[in-house]
Amino acid sequence: MRVFLSLLALAVIALGIAMTLTDIPFGKPKADIATHYVENGREDTGAVNIITSVVLGYRGFDTLGEVAVLFVAAMGLGAVLATGTRTPKANGWEPASLVLYTGCRFLFPLIVLFGAYIFIHGHLTPGGGFQGGAIIASAFLLTYLGCRGRRVHEAWSSAVESLGGLTFVVLGLAGLTAAGHYFLSAFLPAGTLGQLFSGGIIPLIYIAIGLKVGSELAGVIDRLVEESQ
Amino acid sequence: MSFLEDYAYYFGAFGLIFIGLLIMLVKHNLIKVIIGLSILDTGVNLFLISVGYISNGTAPIFCRDDMDPSRMVDPVPQALVLTAIVIGVAVLAMALAIAVRLYQRYGTLDLRKIKELRW
Numbered sequence: 001m002r003v004f005l006s007l008l009a010l011a012v013i014a015l016g017i018a019m020t021l022t023d024i025p026f027g028k029p030k031a032d033i034a035t036h037y038v039e040n041g042r043e044d045t046g047a048v049n050i051i052t053s054v055v056l057g058y059r060g061f062d063t064l065g066e067v068a069v070l071f072v073a074a075m076g077l078g079a080v081l082a083t084g085t086r087t088p089k090a091n092g093w094e095p096a097s098l099v100l101y102t103g104c105r106f107l108f109p110l111i112v113l114f115g116a117y118i119f120i121h122g123h124l125t126p127g128g129g130f131q132g133g134a135i136i137a138s139a140f141l142l143t144y145l146g147c148r149g150r151r152v153h154e155a156w157s158s159a160v161e162s163l164g165g166l167t168f169v170v171l172g173l174a175g176l177t178a179a180g181h182y183f184l185s186a187f188l189p190a191g192t193l194g195q196l197f198s199g200g201i202i203p204l205i206y207i208a209i210g211l212k213v214g215s216e217l218a219g220v221i222d223r224l225v226e227e228s229q
Numbered sequence: 230m231s232f233l234e235d236y237a238y239y240f241g242a243f244g245l246i247f248i249g250l251l252i253m254l255v256k257h258n259l260i261k262v263i264i265g266l267s268i269l270d271t272g273v274n275l276f277l278i279s280v281g282y283i284s285n286g287t288a289p290i291f292c293r294d295d296m297d298p299s300r301m302v303d304p305v306p307q308a309l310v311l312t313a314i315v316i317g318v319a320v321l322a323m324a325l326a327i328a329v330r331l332y333q334r335y336g337t338l339d340l341r342k343i344k345e346l347r348w
Contacts, residue, residue, distance in 0.1 A: 006254035010247055017243060026235050027284035034281070034303035038289055041304075050289035050301070054308040066312045073319030080326045126290060130315050194291075213315070220322045227329050 046190030046199040047123035055128065056202045060184040064168060067209060071165065074216045081223050096146055104146030111139035119210030123199040129206040133213025140218040144225045152222045157215045164212025171201050171208070238279035245272030259331065259338040263324045270317040274310045281306030 029035065037058065041050040045057030055063050095101075119132030143150055171184070178187035184201075191198030233240070249269030253262050281303030287296070289304040328338065335343050 003255050006251060009254070010250055013250075014243070014247065021236070021239055024280065026239065026279070027282055029283055029303070030280070031303060031305065034305055035299075037304055038298045038301045041289075042291060048291045050291070050304040051307045051311065054304050055311060059308065063312065066315065070315055070319050073316075073323050077322050077326045080323070080330055126288065128311070130311060134315075134318075194294075217318070224322070224325065224329075227326075 047202050052123045100146050119206050122206040123202045129209030132210040136214030137217030157219050161215040164208040167208035242272050242276035257340045259328050277306045277310050
């Protein structure tokens with residue numbers, strides 16, 4: 001009965017979607033705003049990657065809100081999982097073998113380096129702060145899976161996270177007082193297109209976002225792993 | 230057949246969305262419901278990306294100066310999905326944390342046995 005009702009509801013939804021989608025052509029340009037961004041994005045923001053110029057140039061304020069959502073989710077996770085006792089219990093798992101342990105310790109700095117490369121080059125190549133942060137968090141996940149006993153130093157994690165968020169807001173406020181007179185205005189020189197040191201405040205914000213997202217997701221992994229022990 | 234070829238991405242995206250919705254509606258195990266939520270999330274992201282696709286378009290990144298702006302795909306859905314993926318991870322982590330707490334409280338993940346969640 002439940003399956004039947006569910007299928008019926010899905011069929012109704014599918015009918016509505018099909019009626020809507022037949023009016024939307026596939027593979028054709030649809031919005032003028034896209035053309036505007038693609039044609040003027042380089043001059044307006046100084047970023048070669050147009051997606052980055054949309055995320056941080058045209059829509060920087062929305063990205064600040066999105067970073068706040070991620071922060072609230074990580075904080076809510078901590079609140080839901082808070083047990084009061086922070087003393088790590090001794091678990092009965094046997095330690096990893098020497099090969100696994102050494103391999104994880106060898107790979108950890110390389111993965112962090114790759115993540116840093118991704119978010120430093122966010123305005124030039126595919127990638128950016130969120131992707132690079134996720135890669136850095138994956139390095140911490142590898143440590144948790146491969147080298148049991150090693151863990152994130154909580155004070156450092158919180159400090160890096162706070163510093164990342166603070167840098168974003170301070171750069172936005174600096175734009176408020178500097179030339180542009182609005183929040184997150186590009187007050188640094190745009191530089192030469194396609195160079196590493198270009199794009200004004202965009203690389204700085206992406207570095208802040210990368211550190212923040214990386215430490216935040218590492219904290220999420222830390223809490224979930226701690227809970228499962 | 231050209232209809233199917235033109236709308237292949239839409240069919241794939243909504244296939245994922247409906248699979249995720251069906252899992253969420255039918256399954257009784259909370260972990261499976263969360264997996265359904267994740268599949269639904271992936272389908273929505275794929276749909277948004279495919280709405281912004283332009284036939285034979287390239288990624289909106291000027292690797293060289295002589296690239297043609299009119300052949301680039303819409304960057305706005307890609308920027309939206311970039312943020313939607315991160316929000317999806319946050320929602321997933323939050324849901325898993327609540328599942329952990331529910332298991333500690335009731336000793337089961339079966340939604341039929343958890344009193345407050347029965348429907």
